[in-house]
Amino acid sequence: MSCLLKNFDAVTQDLTRVCQECGRSPDSLRLLAVSKTFPAQDVEELYQGRHHLAFGENRVQELKEKAPRLPQELQWHLIGHLQANKVRTALAYAQWIHGVDTAALFWRIQEIAAQLQATPRLLLEVNVSGEESKFGFTPEAALALARDIASRPLSAPLAGLMTMAPFQAPPETLKQVFGGLRQLRDQLEQIRGEALPELSMGMSGDYPEAIRQGATIVRIGTAIFGHR
Numbered sequence: 001m002s003c004l005l006k007n008f009d010a011v012t013q014d015l016t017r018v019c020q021e022c023g024r025s026p027d028s029l030r031l032l033a034v035s036k037t038f039p040a041q042d043v044e045e046l047y048q049g050r051h052h053l054a055f056g057e058n059r060v061q062e063l064k065e066k067a068p069r070l071p072q073e074l075q076w077h078l079i080g081h082l083q084a085n086k087v088r089t090a091l092a093y094a095q096w097i098h099g100v101d102t103a104a105l106f107w108r109i110q111e112i113a114a115q116l117q118a119t120p121r122l123l124l125e126v127n128v129s130g131e132e133s134k135f136g137f138t139p140e141a142a143l144a145l146a147r148d149i150a151s152r153p154l155s156a157p158l159a160g161l162m163t164m165a166p167f168q169a170p171p172e173t174l175k176q177v178f179g180g181l182r183q184l185r186d187q188l189e190q191i192r193g194e195a196l197p198e199l200s201m202g203m204s205g206d207y208p209e210a211i212r213q214g215a216t217i218v219r220i221g222t223a224i225f226g227h228r
């Protein structure tokens, strides 16, 4: 068996183990295989070998090069920062956008999605840890956007929230960041009056704590594809 398939199996087994340890059904968690910087053949191999469908890219240009060469059935998630002038291209290929990090970008995506009659699912990126180097809404700004949306109809539905923990953060910090995202999601649901089911949190180095705090999507690159 190839190294890639072995890694993939080890990750899926570990996700199942962590889910079971904290009393969650493994079906309540989606694995996003983050294929950025890796060739389309690697994606093809996971598709052929394990029928894995959900892949994440962080650059629109790379997504645009990879997606057309791969099966239509795949689901692409754009997980990186998205510039306003690339929204149209992003929506041509991605069914999910995890990096919606400003209200302006949120409304820009609504406008273009309406024009294209696309219905991408959106996740607001929240900078829970408050690190200056990170993109994302402050929790207050995310709450303010939820109030602005009120009952306006959306072309691109708001599916939930996404965050990144500080690199190599200690367990206590991970708990605060991931638990904080979940609490914020609960507050947003109250304001919106509708479910925001998705919590995209957890990467190769920190997914167990994210799962314990309620992640519904983990974004895993290195542990599957190797070092970039």
Ligand SMILES: *Cc1c(COP(=O)(O)O)cnc(C)c1O
Pocket: 034, 036, 058, 079, 080, 164, 203, 204, 205, 219, 220, 221, 222, 223
């Ligand atoms: C690259 C990336 C990941 C995957 O990180 P790994 O540590 O390789 O698992 C997850 N989320 C985002 C936003 C990324 O850019």
